[in-house]
Amino acid sequence: MLIKEDIQRPLIRFKHRALAELRSTLLGAEQRESFAVLIAKREIIGKTEVFTVHDTRLPTPHDYEERKRAYLRMRKSFIHQCLTEVVKRLDVDTLIEVHTHPFATDQVFFSNIDDQDERRYNKWLNSHFENLHYLSIVFSQKRYQARIWRHDGEMDLPVSATIKTQTVSERIPGSNEKPGLEASQEERLLNHVDSIFNRGSLALGLETMRGIMLDQTITLVGVGGIGSVVAEHLVQMGFQRLTLIDPDRLEVSNLNRFVGATFAQAQAGYHKVEAVAEHLRKLNPEVHVQVCADGVESEMAHEFLANSDWIIVSTDNHFSRWTTQQIALRYFIPMIAAGVNITVKDNQVEDMSGEVITARSGDSWCLNCLGRINLARIAAESHPDQAIRSQTLQRGYVTGMEMKEPAVKTLNTMIATMAVDRLVDQFLPNRPDIPILVYEHNQVSAIYEDRTSMEQRALSCSYCSI
Template sequence: MEKYEIRFKKNNLDKILKNLFLNKDKEQFCIVLAKKDVINQFVIFKEIEVFYPKESDVLSSSLTHISIKKEFIYRILLEFNQRVDIDTLIEIHTHPFLQLNDKVNFSSTDNEDEINFNDYLKSNYSNLNYASVVLSDNSYEARIYLENEIGKIKIKELDVNKEILNKKYLDIYERNIDYMGLNNLKKIFSTEKISIVGVGGLGSIVAEHLVNMGFNNLVLIDNDVVEYSNLNRLVGAKYKDAQEKKLKVEVVKKHLLEINPFLNIKSISSEVKSDEALNELVESSKVFLTTDNHSSRALVNDFCLKYFIPFISIGVNISVINNAISDISGEIIKIFPGDKFCLRCLQRIRQINVDYENIENEKIKEKILKRGYLKEHKEPAVKTLNTILASLGVDSYVNEFTNYNRESSILVYENNKIPIIYEDNISIKNKNKNCYVCNL
C-alpha cells in the first residue's frame, strides 16, 4: 500500500502557518506547487514554491469561508504549464473558527468545491497531481485526489507522536528537564525516527549521546562486524565481540538497551544502498551520516537531498606525516531541504574515491593505486576526537528544539596547538555553483 507525504523546505512550513494564522478573523488560503517523487511504496510531494492571494484576488472572506477569484487560479495553472520542476498543486486553507481542542475536518462546501476543481483539472491538466489541506490551530487534515479515489496524505512536520511520557522514562531523564525544558523533552521523545548511517567509532557515540539526551526511536545502519582494532572507540564493544565477529549494529543496540530498555531501536546489518535501509531513511526525521567512505556518503547525500530529509554529516581527521601528527580536526555539516549546498559542492566528497570504492575488480583497484591516483591507507582513529565531534553534532541537533544557540551550517573543531571551534562560512561561499545535486 502506497504512503503519501508532503514535505517542506527548511522552516517553510512554519512560515506558511505564521502567514495563514496572522489573521484569525478570516479563513486564509495559499497554494503550494510541488514535485512528486516515488521510492518503493513512498510517494513524496516536495514543496517548490508557495503562492498567497493578494486582497484583490479574494472575492469574499469571513470567519467561516473564503472565495478566491478564478484569475488567481489561472495564473497558477499558467505557471504549471511553463515549468518542468513542478507537477503537483496543493491547496491549503484554514478553519480559524474551531475551538482549541476541536479536530479540524473538511466541510461539505470544501468537499463539493474540491471535487468540482479536481474534475476540471483532470479534464484540462491530466499530468497535474492535486491535493488539499485544511488547518486549525492544533490539527490538520490532508488528502490526495488519486485516479479513482481520494487518499490520505501526511505532513511529516505536523504528524507528531502524541505518546505520553511515562514515569519510568522521566526517571531516567529527570536531570535533562532543567537543561532543555519538559516541552522540548516531550518533542524529542516524540521525534519520529533518527537514522545513523555508519555505527562505528563515531556513529556508536552519536547513538549513545542521542539516547542519553532522550531520543527514543533510532535506526542503526551498518553491515560491518566488530574487529579488535575497533575496541579502542566502539561504544559497548567487548573483546569477546571481536573474537566472535559480532555485528556492530547488534552490539551497539544491546548496549543502548542496557541504558534504557524502553527504547525503540531497529538494527540493519546491510549496506545503506539496500532496500531495507533506504526504506528506513526515507521515513527518518533526521539522518546522522558518520561513515568513513566516500561512496556511502555520496549515496546518503544524494538520497537525502532528493527526498527532503535533513541530515547531519560528521567527520574526523588525524593526519600523520613522517611519524608526526600534522593535523587533528573534525567538522559537523548540517543540511536541510532547500539548502543550496551539499557535501558534493562543498568538495567533501571526491568522485574518484566514490568510483574506486565501487569497483569490484581487485586488479583494477591495484592499478589505480600503483599509478598514484589514490592512496589507500587507514588513518589513526581515537575515541577522544570522536567523542568531541559526536557531542558537538548531537548538541547541534538538540539546539533545533531548544534554540539556545544560533544555528550554524558548518562547525569546525581543530586541536592543533590549542583546541578551537569555529564556524566555517568560507566553504559555503566558495562552493561549486554548478552542483548537479543540490541545485536541481
C-alpha cells in the same frame, strides 16, 4: 489511480522554514480566509508515499473572486495558471491547495463545502490528466488537517496525510493528533525520579524532551568509531527511535574506539549494527532500533533514510556520504555530517581535528558546495569492478582509499558529542545556526565555527539549490 491499502499514511515534507513562512503569510493579520497553492513532487519508496513541496504560489488580492471570514472563492484564472505550471514542469506532478479557517484556534476540519468542491475538482482533474496528484491542507491558528484525494473507479475519496517539518519549532499538530506524549507515558518517562530521563529533562526542560521523545526517527549512516558513540549518546539523551545503517563487520582493531562491542563479538565477526543495537537495547529496553547491514545504496537503506526525521552520517567513505546526501536532498531530510582527520608524518601528529556540518533541506549549503565531497574518490569507491578499484588505487589517482587510517577514541568521542549537541540544538528554542563546527587538538585545543568555508562555497550549487 488505484487505492493502495498497503501504503503508509502519506507524508508532506516542507523545506526548512517553508511551513512557518506559509502559515504566517496566510494566517498573519488577515481576518478572512486565505488561499495558496503548493507545487510538489510525489515519491514512492517501498511502502512510503512522500510529497516534497517545491514551490508556493500566492494569489494577489485580485485573484480572490470572493473572500470572507469563513468563505472564499478563487478566480478560475489563478487555479488554471497553477495547474498549467504543474502540468508543464517535468520536476513536479502534484497540486496542493491550502486554505485557512482563521477563526478556528485548536481543532480544524474540512467543511462540507470544502469536501464537495475538492471532490468535484479531483474528478475533473482525473478525467483530464494522468499521473497528476491532488492534495489539500486546511490550517487553523494552531493545527492543520491534510489529505490526498484518490480516484478509484467512480469514487473520489480523501485519505489523511501527515505534515513533516525539519525542525520541531515549525511543527504543528494535526487536528486529530495528540500534541504530546500520553500523560501516563510522560509521567513514567520524564517526571518520575527513577526514570532514565529524569535528570536529562531537568537540564533540557520538559518541552525539549517531549520534542526529542515524541516522534523522531534518527538514522545513522556509518556505525563505527563516531557512529557507535553517537548512537549511545542519542539513546541516553532520550531519542526513542534509531535506525543503524552499516555493511561492515566488527574487527578487533575497531575496539580501541568502538562503543558497546565486546572482544568476543569482534572475534565472532558480528555486524557493527547488530553489536550496537544489542548495546542500545541493554541501555533502554524500550528503544526502537532498526538495523540495515547493507550499504546506503541498497533498497532497504533507501527506504529507511526516506523515513527519517534526521540523518547523521559519519562514514569516511565519499561514496556513502554523497549517496546519503542525495537521498536527504531528494526527500527534504535534514542531515548532520561528522568526520575526523588525523595526519601523521615522521611519527609526529601533524593534525588532529574534526568537524560537524549541519545542513537542512532549504539551507543553501551542502557537502558538495562546501568542497567536502571528492568526486574522483566517489568514482573509484563505487566502481563495480574490484580490479579497476585496486588499479585506481595503485596508480595513485585517489589517495587514502581503503588504507587503514589512524584513529583514536578521544577525538571520535569529541566529534560524536558535538554532532549530538547540534542535533539536540534543533529541539531547543533560539539556538543559532552553526553550519560548520570544528574541533582541533593541535597546539591548543579549540572548538570554533568555520566561517571561511561557508564564505568560499560555490553559491550556485546544483545539489542544494533545488
